[in-house]
Amino acid sequence: IALILFxxxxxxxxxxxxxxxxxxxxxxxxxxxAWNQWTGLDQPYIGFFSFVxxxxxxxxxxIWPSNPTYLTDQHNIVLxxxxxAVLSVSRYFTDSNDVGFVVLSSAQFLFAxxxxxxxxxxxxxxxxxxxxxxxxxTHPERGPxxxxxxxxxxxxxxxxxxxxxxxxxxxxxxxxxGASGWFSRLVIILFFLxxxxxxxxxxxxxxxxxxxxxxxxxxxxxxxxxxxWRGKGDKVVRLRRRSLIALILACVVMLASAKYAWxxxxxxxxxxxxxxxxxxxxxxxxxxxxxxxxxxxxVMLTRTGAIISGDPIESHGVQLQQIAxxxxxxxxxxxxxxxxxxxxxxxxxQMADAYQPQDADPVKSSGIQSKKVSYRWRSVTQEDMARFxxxxxxxxxxxxxxxxxxxLAKCFGYFNPMDQPYVSMDYYVNSxxxxxxxxxxxxxxxxxxxxxxxxxxxxGEIPVLGWVAHGNLYVMMTxxxxxxxxxxxxxxxxxxxxxxxxxxxxxxxxxxNNFERHMLPVAFVFGFVVLTFWRESQRARRNADIx
Numbered sequence: 001i002a003l004i005l006f007x008x009x010x011x012x013x014x015x016x017x018x019x020x021x022x023x024x025x026x027x028x029x030x031x032x033x034a035w036n037q038w039t040g041l042d043q044p045y046i047g048f049f050s051f052v053x054x055x056x057x058x059x060x061x062x063i064w065p066s067n068p069t070y071l072t073d074q075h076n077i078v079l080x081x082x083x084x085a086v087l088s089v090s091r092y093f094t095d096s097n098d099v100g101f102v103v104l105s106s107a108q109f110l111f112a113x114x115x116x117x118x119x120x121x122x123x124x125x126x127x128x129x130x131x132x133x134x135x136x137x138t139h140p141e142r143g144p145x146x147x148x149x150x151x152x153x154x155x156x157x158x159x160x161x162x163x164x165x166x167x168x169x170x171x172x173x174x175x176x177x178g179a180s181g182w183f184s185r186l187v188i189i190l191f192f193l194x195x196x197x198x199x200x201x202x203x204x205x206x207x208x209x210x211x212x213x214x215x216x217x218x219x220x221x222x223x224x225x226x227x228x229w230r231g232k233g234d235k236v237v238r239l240r241r242r243s244l245i246a247l248i249l250a251c252v253v254m255l256a257s258a259k260y261a262w263x264x265x266x267x268x269x270x271x272x273x274x275x276x277x278x279x280x281x282x283x284x285x286x287x288x289x290x291x292x293x294x295x296x297x298x299v300m301l302t303r304t305g306a307i308i309s310g311d312p313i314e315s316h317g318v319q320l321q322q323i324a325x326x327x328x329x330x331x332x333x334x335x336x337x338x339x340x341x342x343x344x345x346x347x348x349x350q351m352a353d354a355y356q357p358q359d360a361d362p363v364k365s366s367g368i369q370s371k372k373v374s375y376r377w378r379s380v381t382q383e384d385m386a387r388f389x390x391x392x393x394x395x396x397x398x399x400x401x402x403x404x405x406x407x408l409a410k411c412f413g414y415f416n417p418m419d420q421p422y423v424s425m426d427y428y429v430n431s432x433x434x435x436x437x438x439x440x441x442x443x444x445x446x447x448x449x450x451x452x453x454x455x456x457x458x459x460g461e462i463p464v465l466g467w468v469a470h471g472n473l474y475v476m477m478t479x480x481x482x483x484x485x486x487x488x489x490x491x492x493x494x495x496x497x498x499x500x501x502x503x504x505x506x507x508x509x510x511x512x513n514n515f516e517r518h519m520l521p522v523a524f525v526f527g528f529v530v531l532t533f534w535r536e537s538q539r540a541r542r543n544a545d546i547x
Contacts, residue, residue: 062382086104204425221246335394
């Protein structure tokens with residue numbers, strides 16, 4: 001499987017080289033400024049003309065430590081240091097970031113192929129099952145074997161009389177009944193090889209693809225745990241050592257790539273302890289320890305002033321959009337008390353002027369271009385922020401209809417396959433940061449890069465057929481499968497899939513509507529979710545026939 005993915009994807013890193021947007025350039029800038037500071041080169045940290053990385057997002061000055069630092073946790077400090085260090089080495093030897101971009105994208109490409117192959121192997125081949133005489137568990141589509149009649153004179157007819165041969169049978173419920181045949185394998189592999197979501201993500205240097213591929217890796221181990229669950233009267237099946245190590249490493253990469261990963265992992269830990277408490281040691285080692293070490297380490301670095309934490313305003317995108325929409329559409333409804341409470345935090349007039357229904361970034365003054373100071377990040381205090389929720393609630397109560405409209409306008413695209421992406425994955429392939437602001441990457445197969453990005457975009461715009469190229473189709477289908485699992489009372493299967501629901505909550509709270517990179521984890525595991533649902537349905541049907 002890994003070889004198929006490697007060969008099928010090989011054209012991506014060799015012809016497109018790398019894909020990225022503004023985030024990695026900001027990360028490189030943070031690291032290089034911090035490095036200069038460590039080596040004794042004076043730089044403006046604050047002043048009338050200074051514009052440091054912490055002002056781009058921006059990060060409120062009350063969060064800044066007393067001792068100056070340029071490193072922030074805005075895009076995860078681990079990735080910032082890793083990307084920044086690789087790009088610094090690239091500049092040292094080549095006077096350009098380009099070699100660093102290619103090295104990072106190539107490494108992510110290999111990681112993606114490994115993660116997808118490992119998970120596909122777990123779903124297709126059920127490798128945790130023991131090899132027994134006469135049964136090949138690496139081909140679960142054949143199922144457990146039984147003796148049936150066969151006509152040796154006409155092998156093209158398959159199993160018939162006379163004679164006997166081994167043939168798949170139903171099994172006892174713990175064997176790989178109804179396992180994946182050639183069709184499911186083909187469809188899932190083709191998705192990874194052909195869907196622009198997966199193809200472009202292999203080399204896109206943003207945090208979401210890296211998180212998505214590590215989530216896929218963990219999802220495969222989660223399935224192994226699900227299939228090896230045993231009831232009270234049965235002997236506990238311990239998780240294989242290689243799978244335990246895989247789950248630990250997958251959690252580490254998830255925590256290193258996305259700040260919200262620790263919410264996902266903690267939810268998985270709670271669900272696992274409730275549903276499979278007899279294997280609690282495996283869950284504590286694989287899920288809890290990485291959270292304590294990585295997330296706890298970042299918290300400690302923040303409290304000691306070594307790095308600057310991300311601004312909490314980033315998680316208030318829905319509230320900001322509601323306030324801004326009401327300020328723009330119905331400013332007279334805002335109570336005077338709410339105006340007074342929010343004035344030290346936001347300029348309501350600027351919020352109304354900067355409001356865009358699909359993106360909260362302009363409202364919170366994120367970015368460099370045409371920066372409108374609606375968020376008073378330079379002067380706001382922690383005491384001011386404590387009154388934010390009170391002001392928001394008063395404003396929403398004054399005009400709940402407009403507030404609901406703001407929420408729907410901000411997130412409806414994640415659940416509507418007919419809505420085109422606000423930012424699709426082809427953006428990173430052909431962004432200005434790649435085509436204009438690189439040294440030599442922009443000349444490498446430039447026409448091919450343009451045609452690939454435009455071709456993917458045009459295919460995605462085809463009605464109905466183009467839906468398969470966008471993440472919101474897989475989000476909606478996953479929701480429907482989850483609803484079916486609730487109706488069918490498949491609670492244990494639902495436990496395995498609940499983290500996907502939490503990821504949809506992350507989409508809703510994300511700054512922008514229909515931002516395709518936030519849907520990657522759901523899209524990547526969708527084929528495996530369908531396969532699991534089909535297997536469970538086959539098993540339920542056989543059990544019904546037996547009864």
